[in-house]
Amino acid sequence: MGGPGVQDVGEGTEPLDPDRCTTREEFTALLNEARHRAGLSYAGVERRARSLPPRDGHQPSLARSTLSDMLTGKRAPNKTNLEIYLLVCGVPEKDLPRWMEARRRVWEATPEPTRKPAPTxxxxxxxxxxxxxxxxxxxxxxxxxxxxxxxxxxxxxxxxxxxxxxxxxxxxxxxxxxxxxxxxxxxxxxxxxxxxxxxxxxxxxxxxxxxxxxxxxxxxxxxxxxxxxxxxxxxxxxxxxxxxxxxxxxxxx
Incomplete structure (x- = not known):
């Protein structure tokens, strides 16, 4: 298994392609596939996030609740957490803009199917x-x-x-x-x-x-x-x- 920044793709396995995502379900499934290919549990993602070098003066981390929301499609992942997660799963840094564009396309360009009502x-x-x-x-x-x-x-x-x-x-x-x-x-x-x-x-x-x-x-x-x-x-x-x-x-x- 490769370290952060090098995604392991087995022989005959298609590379992950966020450009194909057209729905939130497809995007969420691709995020889960990235973790499975990296051979990481939730705890493994948390540990590896803490081992990443500081970014913008802050030590990266991913809370279990954040991972759960991201990998079940409960909420749109913010850009910082998504970037940390992808690096942990071995997605090359040069590919991050494609993932960010896919996130924008499926989460921001279309309305959420159900939104929590605003407080009364x-x-x-x-x-x-x-x-x-x-x-x-x-x-x-x-x-x-x-x-x-x-x-x-x-x-x-x-x-x-x-x-x-x-x-x-x-x-x-x-x-x-x-x-x-x-x-x-x-x-x-x-x-x-x-x-x-x-x-x-x-x-x-x-x-x-x-x-x-x-x-x-x-x-x-x-x-x-x-x-x-x-x-x-x-x-x-x-x-x-x-x-x-x-x-x-x-x-x-």
């Missing part, structure tokens, strides 16, 4: 400080602001505060994030937040790799893009000024 919210009004109102961009009268309360049928407790996420970022199961704690993603736009807490200090880098700022404040999201509940994102993805989210969110229990 009920409006209620409370008073917050003027600073908080400006932060949320929803000042009403003398500091009045609409907060969102979750639908009781969804099992979420307490009011949600809508904050504007200004950049794409990872969500994590823990406020002490590592690659293996990644839950999903959050995209720019308004999202419901529950509370804030203190965790591992996170440093924000700009496009040139320069440190811009850092914070140890983490915000708990009601739900992220993948439907994960109770996940965390750094306040740097939200805050327009230091400590601002703390002024409108309660501290997590």
């Amino acid at each position: 919210y009920h409006l209620r009004t409370v008073l917050v400080t003027a600073v908080g109102a400006l932060l949320l961009g929803a000042a009403v009268g003398a500091g009045g602001l609409s907060l969102l309360s979750p639908d009781p049928a969804r099992g979420s407790a307490g009011p949600l505060v809508p904050l504007e996420v200004r950049t794409h970022d990872w969500t994590h199961w823990s406020p002490d994030p590592r690659n293996e704690t990644r839950a999903g993603e959050v995209w720019p736009g308004r999202h419901g937040f529950v509370c804030w807490t203190v965790g591992t200090r996170y440093t924000w880098h700009d496009a040139t790799g320069t440190d811009r700022t850092s914070s140890d404040t983490w915000l708990r999201l009601a739900t992220d893009y993948y439907g994960n509940r109770g996940v965390y994102v750094s306040d740097l993805a939200v805050a327009t000024e230091p400590e601002a989210p703390k002024r409108v969110l309660p501290q997590c229990d």
